[in-house]
Amino acid sequence: MGYAVASARPFAPRLPSPLEELRDDRLTSAGLGLFLKRDDLINADIPGNKWRKLKYNLASARKQDHHVLLTFGGAYSNHIRVTAAAGHYFGFTTIGVIRGEEHLPLNPSLDYAVRHGMRLTYLDRAAYREKMSPEVIAMLHHQFGEFYLLPEGGSNAEALRGCAEIPGEIDRHFDLICCPCGTGGTLAGLAHGLRPGQRALGFSALKGGDFLAREVSRFQGEAFGAVSGNWSVECGFHFGEFAKRKPALDHFIADFDERHGLCLDWVYVAKMMYGIFALAAESAFPDGTAIVALITG
Ligand SMILES: Cc1ncc(COP(=O)(O)O)c(C=O)c1O
Numbered sequence: 001m002g003y004a005v006a007s008a009r010p011f012a013p014r015l016p017s018p019l020e021e022l023r024d025d026r027l028t029s030a031g032l033g034l035f036l037k038r039d040d041l042i043n044a045d046i047p048g049n050k051w052r053k054l055k056y057n058l059a060s061a062r063k064q065d066h067h068v069l070l071t072f073g074g075a076y077s078n079h080i081r082v083t084a085a086a087g088h089y090f091g092f093t094t095i096g097v098i099r100g101e102e103h104l105p106l107n108p109s110l111d112y113a114v115r116h117g118m119r120l121t122y123l124d125r126a127a128y129r130e131k132m133s134p135e136v137i138a139m140l141h142h143q144f145g146e147f148y149l150l151p152e153g154g155s156n157a158e159a160l161r162g163c164a165e166i167p168g169e170i171d172r173h174f175d176l177i178c179c180p181c182g183t184g185g186t187l188a189g190l191a192h193g194l195r196p197g198q199r200a201l202g203f204s205a206l207k208g209g210d211f212l213a214r215e216v217s218r219f220q221g222e223a224f225g226a227v228s229g230n231w232s233v234e235c236g237f238h239f240g241e242f243a244k245r246k247p248a249l250d251h252f253i254a255d256f257d258e259r260h261g262l263c264l265d266w267v268y269v270a271k272m273m274y275g276i277f278a279l280a281a282e283s284a285f286p287d288g289t290a291i292v293a294l295i296t297g
Pocket residue numbers: 048049078079153155180181182183184185186187265268269296297
């Protein structure tokens with residue numbers, strides 16, 4: 001499958017990403033099959049759902065003759081980091097609008113972004129909350145001129161198109177595909193790409209993830225003109241505050257690594273995987289269900 005934007009530096013995404021069967025007694029005894037869709041292996045600099053979301057945005061930016069990408073994020077944002085990498089590989093100037101004040105020396109994420117050519121600017125928290133308002137956008141245009149705007153987290157209609165391609169890469173039967181959720185963009189695209197009878201289940205990485213169902217519906221409505229009824233969001237495995245480590249999750253990650261030789265990303269992916277095993281233990285999935293877990297990063 002080709003992508004529609006030429007790179008300025010060699011960039012070779014590994015696509016289709018590999019599909020690996022995970023053999024685990026706890027699942028086999030529950031009559032379940034689990035396959036890992038290894039989007040984390042797509043590319044070291046732009047892995048997982050980040051590449052899926054950027055692919056059509058880069059093509060759109062190029063088609064609209066933009067040379068500058070501008071986006072938003074917190075000081076530790078992966079999205080800021082990968083936008084900088086995308087600029088580096090695909091020949092765009094990048095601007096990162098960071099929440100809060102500048103702290104020097106830069107943390108490793110922002111240092112990486114700057115080393116890959118990103119220009120950073122900062123918005124105080126009050127202005128940051130209004131970042132998509134016409135006033136703030138006009139102020140940014142005044143400061144930086146023309147740019148292609150990528151929303152925080154990278155989720156928009158073009159991003160959903162990229163995520164909708166994932167199910168088509170899976171060349172074996174499955175009933176359910178699971179993914180972690182932050183903004184809900186990945187789940188919205190993924191569900192749109194499923195065949196009749198298949199379902200998608202998102203696991204909220206955030207406490208209070210009830211907003212996600214509204215967001216996924218909104219994303220699908222905007223991108224595809226309709227909301228598909230084939231997805232749901234599980235909000236019970238957020239492990240408290242976002243991006244705070246918890247012993248039970250750390251233990252699960254270490255145990256999973258020992259059993260399967262795969263160290264799961266603890267902010268998003270481990271919570272989904274924990275949730276899949278917990279639901280399997282409660283017999284929440286019908287006997288014989290073939291599940292794909294999307295390893296988003
Ligand atoms: C590794 C990983 N998985 C999942 C997500 C959540 O994706 P979404 O915001 O599309 O729900 C993110 C968010 O950036 C992420 O970094």
